[in-house]
Amino acid sequence: MKELSKTVQDLKPSGIRKFFDLANTMEGVISLGVGEPDFATPWHICENAIESMYDGKTHYTANRGLLELRREIAKFHREHYNQFYDPEDEIIVTVGGSEAIDIAMRALINPGDEIIVLDPNYVAYEPSILLAGGIPVHIQLTEEKEFKLLPEDLKNAITPxxxxxxxxxxxxxxxxxxxxxxxxxxxxxxxxSGIYVISDEIYAELSFDQKFASLAQFKEVRDQIIVVNGFSKAFAMTGWRLGYTLSNKEVSQAMTKIHQYVIMSAPTAAQHAAIEALRNGYTDVLRMKEEYRNRRNLLVNRLNRMGLPTHMPHGTFYVFANIKKSGLSSDDFCEKLLSDQKVACVPGTAFGESGEGFIRISYAYSMDHIKTACDRIEIFLKKLGIE
Known part of the structure; x- marks a missing residue:
C-alpha cells in the first residue's frame, strides 16, 4: 500500500482531546477541559427545527444557506457589531466555525504562503494552514500585555x-x-501590507467588560477581513454544527466553490433553529452570559487566593492560569493534578509554545463543579508547597 499524506501524518493530535479522553477513563473526574456550554439549547430554538421537519423542510438548501437565515445574520451583525454584509453574496452558512476557517484558508493560500498566527492560539488554526499548504509564522502574545496583538509585533512579522x-x-x-x-x-x-485577516469572532457575544470590537468595522480594511462566527458558544448550539463567514464578494465566491464541492449545504434543520435563535434568542444569550460572568469571577478570585496568579479574562469562558510557581511544566502539572485530585484541565502548550507555564481552565461548567474543582486544586497546590 502507498503511504498516507505526510502532511496529515505529521499533524499533532489535539492537546485538548488528549486530556479529555484520559479523564473519560477515570471515575469521579471533574473535567474543566472542553469549551462547550453546559446549557442545553433553549427549547424554543429546538422547536423551530422540529417544526421545520414536520413541515417537510428536509431537503438541501442553497449552497450558501437559506436566504432567510443569511438575512437574519446580516441584520444581527449590523445591529450588534456595526458590520455590514450583503446576505446575497457576502455570507456563507457553514458546518460550524471549523469549516469556515478551513475554507477561508484554502481560498487564500497558495503553497508556500505565510500565515501569521498568534501564540497561544486555538488548536485548529495551524493544522488548517498546513493542510492548505501554508507556512505558519508566530507572534508571541504575553500576559504582561494582556495577550493583545501589538502593532509593532504585527509589523515585524509581515514579509513579502x-x-x-x-x-x-x-x-x-x-x-x-x-x-x-x-x-x-x-x-x-x-x-x-494588503494582507488578509481571518478573524474568528465566535466568542463575540461573550465579551464581559467592554464593547466587542472587530476589524470589520473599519471601512479602510473591510474588504481584507474574513469574519468567522457561529452559533455554538453564545447560543449553546455546539451539536447543531452551524457557523458562517462574512467577507467581500470575491473572497466569498472563492470559499463557496470549496463549500459546494465538499459540503453542499449546512444541515437544513439547524438553519431553521438558527433563524429562531437570531430572532428570539438574544435574551437567552444575555442570561447565559451573566452566569458565565459570575463563574469567571468566582474562579479567578479562587485561583488568585490559592496562589495561582490569573489574568482576568475579559471574554470567552476560559481562564489562562499561570502555574510557573509550581516548578512543573504545563503537561506535568495537568497530569499530576488529574492523577492526584481527578481534575482535568488543558496544558497551555496545547495552544503553542508560548502556553508553557500556563493551564487553560474552562468555566463552561456549573458553579458547583467549579467550586469542587477549586477545592481540589487548592489541596493539590498545598501538596506542592504553594499557598
Whole structure:
C-alpha cells in the first residue's frame, strides 16, 4: 500500500482531546477541559427545527444557506457589531466555525504562503494552514500585555510572503480581547501590507467588560477581513454544527466553490433553529452570559487566593492560569493534578509554545463543579508547597 499524506501524518493530535479522553477513563473526574456550554439549547430554538421537519423542510438548501437565515445574520451583525454584509453574496452558512476557517484558508493560500498566527492560539488554526499548504509564522502574545496583538509585533512579522493573519478575539485560550482603539492602531499596517485577516469572532457575544470590537468595522480594511462566527458558544448550539463567514464578494465566491464541492449545504434543520435563535434568542444569550460572568469571577478570585496568579479574562469562558510557581511544566502539572485530585484541565502548550507555564481552565461548567474543582486544586497546590 502507498503511504498516507505526510502532511496529515505529521499533524499533532489535539492537546485538548488528549486530556479529555484520559479523564473519560477515570471515575469521579471533574473535567474543566472542553469549551462547550453546559446549557442545553433553549427549547424554543429546538422547536423551530422540529417544526421545520414536520413541515417537510428536509431537503438541501442553497449552497450558501437559506436566504432567510443569511438575512437574519446580516441584520444581527449590523445591529450588534456595526458590520455590514450583503446576505446575497457576502455570507456563507457553514458546518460550524471549523469549516469556515478551513475554507477561508484554502481560498487564500497558495503553497508556500505565510500565515501569521498568534501564540497561544486555538488548536485548529495551524493544522488548517498546513493542510492548505501554508507556512505558519508566530507572534508571541504575553500576559504582561494582556495577550493583545501589538502593532509593532504585527509589523515585524509581515514579509513579502505573508498572505494573511489569523486572529481570535475574545481569545481561546487566554480570554484576551482587543478594543476598538487597539484595532485602530493595526489598520494602517494592514492597509499598507494588503494582507488578509481571518478573524474568528465566535466568542463575540461573550465579551464581559467592554464593547466587542472587530476589524470589520473599519471601512479602510473591510474588504481584507474574513469574519468567522457561529452559533455554538453564545447560543449553546455546539451539536447543531452551524457557523458562517462574512467577507467581500470575491473572497466569498472563492470559499463557496470549496463549500459546494465538499459540503453542499449546512444541515437544513439547524438553519431553521438558527433563524429562531437570531430572532428570539438574544435574551437567552444575555442570561447565559451573566452566569458565565459570575463563574469567571468566582474562579479567578479562587485561583488568585490559592496562589495561582490569573489574568482576568475579559471574554470567552476560559481562564489562562499561570502555574510557573509550581516548578512543573504545563503537561506535568495537568497530569499530576488529574492523577492526584481527578481534575482535568488543558496544558497551555496545547495552544503553542508560548502556553508553557500556563493551564487553560474552562468555566463552561456549573458553579458547583467549579467550586469542587477549586477545592481540589487548592489541596493539590498545598501538596506542592504553594499557598
Amino acid at each position: 510572503k505573508t498572505k494573511a493573519i489569523m486572529i481570535n478575539f475574545p481569545s481561546n485560550p487566554t480570554g484576551g480581547v482587543m478594543t476598538y482603539e487597539d484595532y485602530e492602531k493595526l489598520v494602517p499596517i494592514l492597509k499598507e
